[in-house]
Amino acid sequence: MESEQNKPHQRRKRYKGTHPRRYEEKYKELAPEQYPETVAKVIKKGSTPVGMHLSIMVNEIISFLEIKPGQIGLDATLGYGGHTEAMLGCLEKKGHLYALDADPLELAKTKKRLQNLGYDEDILTTINTNFETIDEVAKDAGKFDFILADLGVSSMQIDNPERGFSYKKEGPLDLRLNPLKGTSAAQRLQELDEDELTGMLLENADEPYAELIAKKVMLEIRKGTKIDTTTKLAEIIAAALARIKVPDKEEAIKKSCQRTFQALRIDVNSEYEVLHNFLEKLPHVLAPGGRVAILTFHSGEDRLVKKSFKKYKKEGLYRDVADEVIRPSKEECLQNGRARSTKMRWAIRD
Ligand SMILES: C[S@@+](CC[C@H](N)C(=O)[O-])C[C@H]1O[C@@H](n2cnc3c(N)ncnc32)[C@H](O)[C@@H]1O
Missing domain, CATH: 3.40.50.150 (Vaccinia Virus protein VP39)
Incomplete structure (x- = not known):
């Protein structure tokens, strides 16, 4: 009989964790042809399966x-x-x-x-x-x-954090329809001054807190803060609105994040x-x-x-x-x- 000591050493399998981490591994819906029941369930619940787009009208x-x-x-x-x-x-x-x-x-x-x-x-x-x-x-x-x-x-574009379209998911602050061409939103923020950013937020998204947000963004840039991820920008917007007096501040911050991202997307893609x-x-x-x-x-x-x-x-x-x-x-x-x-x-x- 082989003693424990003489057994050939076997490397333990690497622990991958219970949850796949990468966006592509996370959702079965990303391969809709392979998982039609999952896709049907998600649509029935009123959501859009990841990796798909429900066509409108x-x-x-x-x-x-x-x-x-x-x-x-x-x-x-x-x-x-x-x-x-x-x-x-x-x-x-x-x-x-x-x-x-x-x-x-x-x-x-x-x-x-x-x-x-x-x-x-x-x-x-x-x-x-x-x-x-x-x-x-x-x-x-x-x-x-x-x-x-x-x-x-x-x-698909909104749900993929790598594209940077959503403030809810950590990803590069990009927002370009064609990520191989032009200027990303992170670069754009570096090019603008406070007045231009205020104007962009007002013109492209009717942002009511345009001045507060632009002021805070520019302050952070001057301090050397890198605003190169979606969540970093969302954090700065939340900090800019920290003192506003409204009944539901969380909701107000969410809306301002949505509008700021919309304004940047319109600008970056010259929509x-x-x-x-x-x-x-x-x-x-x-x-x-x-x-x-x-x-x-x-x-x-x-x-x-x-x-x-x-x-x-x-x-x-x-x-x-x-x-x-x-x-x-x-x-x-x-x-x-x-x-x-x-x-x-x-x-x-x-
Ligand atoms: C709302 S989706 C279209 C969904 C599509 N009708 C469907 O049924 O799946 C808009 C698409 O238009 C593309 N798009 C937006 N602006 C564009 C432009 N100026 N030129 C070409 N494509 C554009 C986006 O990249 C995106 O894929």
Whole structure:
């Protein structure tokens, strides 16, 4: 018999901990094809499964766009591809859909997902570009019979701490749609002065405590504090609002964090400028009778869309435009909290 002493030494397996630490290991929903029951349970509870995006107002959009087999369409904001999938369904394998996204990381994943569903390059062309280049896209594609733009960011981007979109999760303070290009939010804070930051918070998010927050951020930068993570910025916002007198301070701080992150995201991605450029080019890339639907998520975006649709209707480029915004149903908002702030506007090319 082998004595204890003579047993060959075996290294003990490394303890990984009971909870996987990395975001990618944490959620079964990140592989939705492998865990359909988990995904269904999460959706039923009214949450968005991690790694997925629940598309908003799909029925209203499909009903308005009146897509016919053989048409040429554009999804300006591919995201998870839920709307793209619904539009492809209407084409019945005839015609072509172009789909754009500024985010090269999520675009690659969605392209693969749609390919696995049988949508290859015969019917779908995905392009990693900003939608302000629609005129360039139309040079190859020709004019579009239908266009959709579902603005903002996807749940995948918000939920991935590495992208820095959420103040709730520790991650680099980045907030770029394309993390391979441009300036991160952390770098942007270094470039701004107090007045500029105050202006940005007011203009991009109507932040009521803009001055207090900008003052504190600049004080910390002067002291040499590195504001390069999401949670560090959230901490500084909380400290800036430490003395405000409101009934629910915790809620006020949460709202200010949300608005500050929104303001930074708009700035870092030049969201108003690119939306303006897109809206200016839009009537010129639509075929006669072509239809466009746009989903917006805050008043700044909606104002731009409303103004542009009105202006081009007056000039005779649009035959008709939405007089009022269309909102998602109560049921949809219950099912998907992220739908609550959505407004849809539409226009039809003359
Ligand atoms: C709300 S999500 C779209 C979700 C999509 N409709 C779906 O059903 O999954 C918005 C997407 O648009 C992209 N995006 C935002 N602004 C953009 C721009 N200016 N140009 C191109 N893509 C943009 C984001 O990267 C994100 O993936």
